Amino acid sequence: MQKRTIQTRPIEGQKPGTSGLRKKTRTFMAPHYLENFVQAIWNAIGGVQGKTLVLGGDGRYFNDRAAQVILRMAAASGAAKVIVGQGALLSTPAASNLIRQRRTDGGIILSASHNPGGLGEDFGVKFNCANGGPAPEDLTARIFDETQRLQCYDILEAQDVDLSRLGAARLGGMVVEIVDPVADYASLMARLFDFEAIRALIASGFTIRFDAMHAVTGPYAVAILQDMLGAPEGSVVNAVPSPDFGGGHPDPNPIWAKDLVDLVMGPDAPDFAAASDGDGDRNMILGRGIVVTPSDSLAVLAANAHLAPGYARGLAGVARSMPTSRAVDRVAAARGLALYETPTGWKFFGNLLDAGRVTLCGEESAGTGSDHVREKDGLWAVLLWLNILAATRLSVADTLRGHWQEFGRNHYARHDYEALDAGLAGAMLDDLRARLPDLPGQVVTGRRIAMADEFSYADPVDGSRSERQGLRIGFEDGARIVCRLSGTGTEGATLRVYLEDFTDDPARLELPVGAALAGVIAAADEIIGLRARTGRTAPDVVT
Ligand code: G6P
Ligand code: ZN
Secondary structure (H helix, E strand, O other), rough: OEEEEEOOOOOOOOOOOOEEEEEEEHHHHOOOOHHHHHHHHHHHHHOOOEEEEEEEEEOOHHHHHHHHHHHHHHHOOOOOOEEEEEEEEEEEEHHHHHHHHHOOOEEEEEOOOOOOOOOEEEEEEEEEEOOOEEOHHHHHHHHHHHHHOOOOEEEEEEOOOOOOOOOEEOOOEEEEEEEEOOOOHHHHHHOOOHHHHHHHHOOOOOOOEEEEOOOOOOHHHHHHEEEEEEEOOOOOOOOOOOOOHOOOOOOOOOOOHHHHHHHHOOOOOOOEEEOOOOOOOEEEEEOOEEEEEEEEEHHHHHHHHHHHHHHOOOOOOHHHHHEEEEHHHHHHHHOOOOEEEOOOOHHHHHHHHHOOOEEEEOOOOOOEEEEEEEOOOHHHHHHHHHHHHHOOOHHHHHHHHHHHHHHHHEEEEEEEEEOOOHHHHHHHHHHHHHHHOOOOOOOEEOEEEEEEEOOOOEOOOOOOOOOOOOEEEEOOOEEEEEEEEEEOOOEEEEEEEEEEEEEEEOOOOOHHHHHHHHHHHHHHHHOOOOOHHOOOOOOOOOO
């Protein structure tokens, strides 16, 4: 086996976004593209000589090929060992867990999360640090710097490693340890949750449906929900990961998991339903006749987590991303918990979790998690919900109703305008940014604006600052509008408009979201001027 040093040139545009580098699969497959980025990671972390890394991905098209390239590059640069999920599969939270459990130096996750997969779709590469969490901003900036000055990369000339067989293999001087992707993760879940109680709930006739959306959580959900917790076969659907996710978007929201929404709204609704995304870190929670918004889910979990053994001692604090609804703030205030507001992106929770300042965190984008790993975790959220329901024996709908009665309700929606011209979207936000100082005091569609600013974050643990993290407009009556451009798209610009209004009026608690937010939506349109500037009359996606 021969180590080769390949001459290359910097490739433009290799700047990691909200969650690693995401590009079209064909872009990643172009000559040197993947290799350059991986070498830039090695360079930015001070090389991989003697290090142990974790490697796996969500099984999308090119996952297997990319894994072989990365193994050869790790071996060529002197890594001691790479721990790989069998078949190069690992869900994102399972990878985070392995990085931590095995005390490794970090890992590479191959995924574009909830974006579709396939030759014409998306691929992604992300580096996670030794704490199991996504690389923080200073490291992603160093990786980007390296991509801009790279002249060569090292790779071994070798045959593929057979990743279908468990056990140890060798690649040059490096050990490749092929592990069951599910085992360690499942035993972590069994330690956190009362599996006996959940098993008893299911045995009593409580029905569940989990849609793995042809993505990586299939094997995890079958093992845990069916084999360990006794849900009947067929409770987990679309359970076999496929390279193009069955041609769909593996994104658990009411648009892409419409079948599940139709199911819970229909006559054959199960008691509990859920879905996860391509790489297993997102979740959607549903019950008979109800879809739980991610922001509400975070609030309910924060209010009830102590019912699960792993959280029986209570929570150190909670965190949410800035655009996430403030439902969890009310729980924190009522329970005397510290609350942190961070920019969008799971990486911003890492320091808070490492420092023991928060136990639970979540985002409006269907992410919820805790200090058990350093990623959001779809199945974890499902199991915490099931543990809570096993303890209370309430339905999902009654759990929500009771929560709103106790804490009030933050009606909430996110409107996405996709594939906008990037220049136009940027100019629209620049214009709004310039008008922010004049907004307070103005009355728009009958509401008075109380504050308007651009969110910036100072990390309370390491003091690092992140500027320009979204424009926010707060009204005197408690309503709020937030605007920002997505950092995960691969085409044009996606504008996200987050809309929120609070009520504790018992007569309004159960109003449908659309009706409750109509006034805020009208105000947003007037302030941003979206219709006028883009010609769009409606959002492409409402979640
Ligand atoms: C990924 C990140 C999340 C983030 C979400 C939406 O899932 O892990 O932290 O909230 O993308 O990000 P975006 O920049 O597209 O709004
Ligand atoms: Zn994901």
